[in-house]
Amino acid sequence: MLEASAGKCVTMVNGDLRSAPSHSLSLDLHVHWYKHGDEKDWLMIHEKADVYNEITPQLFSDQFGDSTLALSERQFYLLDTTGSAIATGTAWATSHGKFSGFGRPHWLAVLPQFQRHGVGAMLMSIIWKRLLELGHTRAFLTTSTSRPRAIRLYERFGFRIVNTEE
């Protein structure tokens, strides 16, 4: 079910990804890069983790288009020891507007029962590395004032709020 208030839109920027934060990836999770059909896991994780957005297949295609190549380079899932997806993140980018060429941590989510164990930090570390590999040295993201935990996570990775608006 969706909650009533989705808060104000927050834009955050990290102007230099080259000074990477040190974060140990010690959790027993396996990184799986997108393959056709993984949308079902993306939908399942976001349905369970995200109380603000209506999660639909249309939302997935609106956000990521239909390029399997782009998704296979940029979207990943963390699998537990049984092979089940428990979290996802995307090292996205935009080619237009003010943030053209910036990398974009996009649509991070961790299943509720796995939150607060450092999985979100693991998602951010993987995204950071992949953005650098793809040539992005700066990044921006958008989130919401109703997601203080996400904002704190991004701040720990050097992102600073540059704009807050309705």
Ligand SMILES: CC(C)(COP(=O)(O)OP(=O)(O)OC[C@H]1O[C@@H](n2cnc3c(N)ncnc32)[C@H](O)[C@@H]1OP(=O)(O)O)[C@@H](O)C(=O)NCCC(=O)NCCS
């Ligand atoms: C935002 C989100 C991805 C963070 O994932 P997460 O796995 O909980 O993130 P982490 O565990 O790395 O950090 C979360 C908190 O747990 C704490 N933590 C990390 N490891 C811990 C441990 N072993 N023991 C206790 N606490 C721990 C962190 O310090 C952090 O604390 P804080 O919220 O007080 O700053 C997750 O909450 C989520 O999926 N939310 C719903 C969807 C969403 O809002 N996505 C972001 C959209 S912009």
